[in-house]
Amino acid sequence: xxxxxxxxxxxxxxxxxxxxxxxxxxxxxxxxxxxxxxxxxxxxxxxxxxxxxxxxxxxxxxxxxxxxxxxxxxxxxxxxxxxxxxxxxxxxxxxxxxxxxxxxxxxxxxxx
Numbered sequence: 001x002x003x004x005x006x007x008x009x010x011x012x013x014x015x016x017x018x019x020x021x022x023x024x025x026x027x028x029x030x031x032x033x034x035x036x037x038x039x040x041x042x043x044x045x046x047x048x049x050x051x052x053x054x055x056x057x058x059x060x061x062x063x064x065x066x067x068x069x070x071x072x073x074x075x076x077x078x079x080x081x082x083x084x085x086x087x088x089x090x091x092x093x094x095x096x097x098x099x100x101x102x103x104x105x106x107x108x109x110x111x112x
Contacts, residue, residue: 005073008066026071033063 012018037060041049049057072079093106 005069008069009073012070021070021074023071023074026067026074029067030064030071033060033067036060037064 012021037057040053040056040060069079072082094109098109099106
C-alpha cells in the first residue's frame, strides 16, 4: 500500500496539487468518479459493459481508489486497519447463518 500511496503522492506533488486536495474536495471527487463509473452501466446490462468496456471500468475504478487513498492519507488512516475494522462490524451485522445466500439488509435479518 505505501508504494502505491508514494506514487499517488509523487504524482500530486509533482504538479503542486496538494493545496487542492482537502477532505471536502476529495470526498466530492470520490463521489464524482463513482458517478462516472456508474454511468458506464446506465441503461445497459451489466455483462454488456463488463465485456465491452473493461478498460473504462478500470480507469474509473482507479480514479475512485486514488481519491480514496488520498483521503485516507490526509486523515492518517491506515487502509488495511480501517478495512479490517469495517469488515469486523459488518461480520457482526451480517452473521453467516442469517445472511448466507441472501441480500437482505442487516435490519431485516434481525427479524428472522
